[in-house]
Amino acid sequence: MAAPNVGAWVRIGLLALPIYGLLTLWTTFIHQPDPNADFEVYARYVSATNYLVDHLFGSILGVTLAIFGAVALGVYLSSRRSALWAMVLSIAGNALILTIFGMSTFATPAVGRAYLEGQRNIIEVNQDILGTPVIVTALVGGMLYSTGTILFGIAVWRSATIPKWAGVLYAPTGLLISIVGLAIGEAQTLGSILIIIGGGWIAWSVMRRPPTESVETAAQPSRVS
DSSP states (O other), X not given: OOHHHHHHHHHHHHHHHHHHHHHHXXXXXXXXXXXXXXXXXXXXXXXXXXXXXXXXXXXXXXXXXXXXHHHHHHHHTTTSHHHHHHHHHHHHHHHHHHHHHHHHHHHHHHHHHHHHTTOTTHHHHHHHHTSHHHHHHHHHHHHHHHHHHHHHHHHHHTOSSSOHHHHHHHTXXXXXXXXXXXXXXXXXXXXXXXXXXXXXXXXXXXXXXOTTOOSOOOSSTTOOO
């Protein structure tokens, strides 16, 4: 593929980062009821059309854009080993996270509808769905994604073409959204804002450069950092 074409795709991919941040920020303002507190309220919430729309666009589309952004940033910083590892780990982590969002988007509404139709034993089924395998998958996905954003932050800090502080802002986003945010909801809001600012700053910095510069040239081409 010709360099200008690669550059165009990289730029589009990098724009996916702040858009992902915006979609994730939107989801942080949506608070799901605790099924252990009042399952009927929970069932009505998850069986509503808004729940499906929020998860399809805020969660699934958002994480899909995060993967595109990770690929684009990995390609742009491909002269640096840390960026390549960051890309692989970010994609792997988000792929696992997508399985959780897929379950929440399609299985959970079915559970809610079944409960409202009188199937009270569905509570035990819901507890089984949200059991250890889901928790482990979410934690592993979150750890991989968090490591990926930290490594991307390091790669951006060492970059000769992207502002160092954009990397500082981007580095903690995975940890805030996918690990700390599970216990402290406000952390997800903060992480989303940092993605919007840091990811937007990265995209803007690359878009200011000539389209032919689709891959950053390391300061010492003979070494891969």
